[in-house]
Amino acid sequence: MTGIKAQGEKRLVLASGRAHPELAKEIAKELEIDLLPTSAYDFANGEIYVRFEESVRGTDVFVIQAHPAPINEWLMEHLIMVDTLKRASAKRITVIAPFYPYARQDKKHRGREPISARLVADMYKTAGADRLISVDLHTAQIQGFFDGPVDHLMAIPLLADYVRTRVDLDNVTVVSPDTGRVRVAEQWAERLGGAPLAFVHKSRDVNVPNQAVAKTVVGQVEGRECVLIDDMIDTGGTIAGAVQVLMNAGAKDVIIASTHAVFSDPAARRLAESGAREVVVTNTLPITADKQFSQLTVLSIAPLIARAISEVFEDGSVTSLFDGKA
Known part of the structure; x- marks a missing residue:
């Protein structure tokens, strides 16, 4: 099937949002697979529709989305993709957010302020994400905001x-x-x-x-x-x-x-x-x-992300990518 790489009983799927298709294609090339065929578009009022064109039942899905401006639009699309995969019975869903949204709002500087980086982590979890991969988080404490494994890649x-x-x-x-x-x-x-x-x-x-x-x-x-x-x-x-x-x-x-x-x-x-x-x-x-x-x-960060995907899929060590240096 398109976009699927098998290893014994496990199957790897790579899905991508619309924000940065060039990066997703580079990662897919590194992994020697195709991206999961996806239909995504906006309704007239700005609502986002997503449908995956192939079954993901029982698969290990990695869903990547960049978060440039307008960041809220791409974050919402990412969350909808995760929810779609969850409802389509994906076995494990790993969110890849190379640039973590709202990373600068990781603590309260004054009273009556949000901790938006924590809110984003909660939204990913609620949508159905099991794991998170990101690159050079603004602060390391963001790893603790997500209730699940977090792989913090370093550039x-x-x-x-x-x-x-x-x-x-x-x-x-x-x-x-x-x-x-x-x-x-x-x-x-x-x-x-x-x-x-x-x-x-x-x-x-x-x-x-x-x-x-x-x-x-x-x-x-x-x-x-x-x-x-x-x-x-x-x-x-x-x-x-x-x-x-x-x-x-x-x-x-x-x-x-x-x-x-x-x-x-x-x-x-x-x-x-x-x-x-x-x-x-x-x-x-x-x-x-x-x-x-x-x-x-x-x-290009694509080779690093592709290697991290392979390590996670094969139950290897992401830390080994950095010679044990965090």
Whole structure:
């Protein structure tokens, strides 16, 4: 049957939403299967209809959806697909959300605020998901929000292996855009041969979304190649400001590396004009032509997700993909 890979009594099925079909096709190619034939469309009032064109009874289904803007539409489609699979008697349903929706709302900063990342996890579970796979969660605590197994994939090996070919390892400094990502920066430094660390001090007004002001850099960056890392780039204001702080501090040049290219306007323009030599991201989210620029390099996350799917399907170890490093 189309889209099914058998292993003894088990059968693997890969289904995809409409948000990022290119990534789903790459993953299917890596797995050497076809995507499950699916009919999906919107009614005039915006309601979403989904039907799978082949039986999934008794199968191990992995259902992938990217979550670019409009994020609420694609999240709803994802939930409907999971509900459809549950009602079609799939044996196990694994949600693949490379960019986890609402990940930045993982805790209450003030009173009377939601914890929307937990709500999303609850909705996936209620819809019928048994397992969750995601890439570079904004905070590790999100793993505890889902009542079931969570496989937290990391793009650091993919990004760092590429960046190693673009810098002088004897003259590179890893820079965190804030103190909250220093632990991730340490992992980067280890993969770049024990590079020294620096971080940019910034301030943020909790009343104003998508705005943070980069102020000073803590650490030695003068005359050095700086790798500025983050998990996501949204409007690009914070990361572009950090590039400017580094250049003002005497950095030789800057490479930006980030997993999730949200790229809300005017991110592409800000990054192109930031002074960074290169901006390296993955394709966890679709990057349309209007969001691309000359310094942009996009690496495919498909092989990593495909390997994780294989490990889960074969009851192997997802941790083994990272040499035991979480």
